[in-house]
Amino acid sequence: MKPTEPGPSATDANQELDAEYFIRLAFETDPKRGCELLFRAYYRDLCSTAIRFVYSRQAAEDIVGEVFLLFWNNQVYQTITISYRAYLFRAVRNRALNYIKFDLNRSASLDLLPDDSEPDTTVQQPDQILQVDELLRRINEIVRTLPLQAQRVFIMSRFDGRSHAEIAQELQINHKTVESHITRALSSLRHLLRQELCLLLPGLLYALVS
């Protein structure tokens, strides 16, 4: 893999602003150029964070794409007060969480977290951030409890975006087995996450109301 722009490391806010100085500068002169710089800088990391939630490469890329699209179309870059990357990561995480909720509960969309379709640049509730982390940890735990072979199949399918036939060939197993592994993995994820969300939701609601 070829390295994209080095991930700006920061130890405090000021330094972080410095790291994004050139991007900020680019937005002032040519927003389109700024957007491209931002995209190239963070796209991969954003996808990486999104996929931890949604466990599907396609969905993760869609989520990140949508966040950028909103960022551009709503001209968030003009009103933003926090760093671009804080905004983007927050937006991607919220959107990913909403995606999970939608996925678990397809009949009703639960827009519990602000979608960041409008630039909400105020302070987020710390509980909200931590609950998202907690959910992430649970997802990881759930995947880790899967049988080894199922885990392997699932990860190949979801992360590497390979077709069932390819996986079947590589692992020398039946096409049907691949399917059943994935179905079982998804259903156990759904099942456990639904329980998890039931416990999480009141907290999230509370965080939103207060």
Place this chain on the structure above:
Amino acid sequence: MNTAINKELLFTHFDGRTTPLQIELLREWLQTAENQQVYYGWLQEWEHQNPQVFTDPDQAYSLFLHKLDASPQSVSTRQVPILKRWHVRSFLAAASVAIFLLAVMYLTQPYWSMRTIATDYGEVRSVVLDDGSRVTLNANSKLQIPRFHLRTSSRDVFLQGEAEFAIVHTISHDPFKVHTANDVEVIVLGTEFTVNTRRNNTRVVLNRGKVKVRYPTPNQINTLTMKPGDWVTLTPNERPKRGRQSIDQTTGANWKNYQYTFRNTPLPEIAALISDNFGVTVQLDEALTKRSVTGTFHAQNADELIQALIELFEFDVIRQGKIIKLVLSDSTKTLN
């Protein structure tokens, strides 16, 4: 800034290896917007070091540009209306359901807002209303009483068939109104009277007190006042027939005790009464239609009443299910 929170701790956190105490520390630390920025900054750095997926930013960016062109500056404005339209749609759905329910409630109002008391053929039943008034329903009659006393200023009931009313005078002088099928209203304050509204006629017989009867004529609504012993028969589009009878002779509601008093009553009228009260059709021989009957009979059912008539007239009874034919017996014919 809280020195306990550093990049190492946060990376441990992202790895999912923090203890609850450390999470509590983080929660405190995350109170400020500045620290949240730092948090997301470190999150990006951590993601950069632990990539989950290898994407091609160049390809993704060109795809992104493509999407941008496809939806010039409108995705956001499209997103919000979708949400709004959904709200509008759900609002419309809720509104139409509400309207539908209201319409159903309005249309079915007579069913749920009224308590209906009905008697079978040959059944006489007494009911006491909430205000203490007593209503005795004759056979094959129906009384509807409002369930909810919303307009407390008047007590309204609706009658089909025949009933005797003994109405209590309320402290607040609320009028009691009996509505009958042909838009006749009997308005009282507190009396005893009988209303018979069968076969499109309304007959009111007053035992005691005073009643006002309102009845529609083609041009206007007329009112007449009755005194004890008066009877009135109202037929649509005809002048009301009025009369008096001495109170002790009142035939108003003898049916309460299964007594039938006839005074020069033509047989066809009696046949109609039997049919109304007992659900049995009585067909009369041509020769019998001109006869009339006087007397008081005690009868629980149609058979008993007809039996009593047989003793008077000596006719033959031919039964065909619910139809009873009365024919002059041959012996009588020869006598005539």
